[in-house]
Amino acid sequence: MNVAAVILAAGFSRRLGQPKQLVTVGGANLLQLTVKVALGAGLSPVVVVVQDATVAEGVLADNVRVVVNPNASEGMAASIRCGVQFLGAAQGLVVDGAVILACDQVGLAVEHVRALVEDRTRIKASRYEGRTAVPAYFPHTRFTDLLALHGDQGARALIRNAEAVQDEGLALDIDTPEDLQRARALYGE
Numbered sequence: 228m229n230v231a232a233v234i235l236a237a238g239f240s241r242r243l244g245q246p247k248q249l250v251t252v253g254g255a256n257l258l259q260l261t262v263k264v265a266l267g268a269g270l271s272p273v274v275v276v277v278q279d280a281t282v283a284e285g286v287l288a289d290n291v292r293v294v295v296n297p298n299a300s301e302g303m304a305a306s307i308r309c310g311v312q313f314l315g316a317a318q319g320l321v322v323d324g325a326v327i328l329a330c331d332q333v334g335l336a337v338e339h340v341r342a343l344v345e346d347r348t349r350i351k352a353s354r355y356e357g358r359t360a361v362p363a364y365f366p367h368t369r370f371t372d373l374l375a376l377h378g379d380q381g382a383r384a385l386i387r388n389a390e391a392v393q394d395e396g397l398a399l400d401i402d403t404p405e406d407l408q409r410a411r412a413l414y415g416e
């Protein structure tokens with residue numbers, strides 16, 4: 228497989244009150260869990276976009292690259308651009324596409340990511356709670372669209388009408404202390 232992962236982990240976690248990337252659920256922090264799923268699905272390289280490199284110290288591995296987003300305060304689009312720019316600038320790296328992942332979806336499974344990349348010719352997103360969202364796959368031919376994103380809406384407009392893989396387990400993302408409690412009740416601390 229020649230598909231990369233871009234893990235968005237540069238958020239400020241304001242509602243949670245602590246760096247969500249580092250909170251533990253099921254014996255690992257959220258960033259480690261997401262990297263593990265990406266690697267397990269065969270994605271390579273796994274590009275982790277952070278606002279502070281120390282957040283990613285626990286995920287360093289051969290196929291994992293950490294990229295610091297100097298514009299993290301802009302929002303999700305800046306992190307997507309940062310990750311995609313890295314993929315375009317890496318010498319000798321040619322990928323068919325990339326899966327954009329959030330680092331806070333504790334229900335993410337390897338099988339779901341693999342389903343997103345079955346057809347590498349078009350955008351494929353995830354569907355839960357009646358909406359289409361990330362994780363989402365983007366073929367290389369759509370990287371220019373990703374590089375044109377701005378603000379905190381991420382790639383929402385690009386995936387609105389995309390084919391989607393249903394998985395209600397993705398609905399639980401860690402944004403608040405209550406979300407973290409629910410996740411720990413489901414997956415352990």
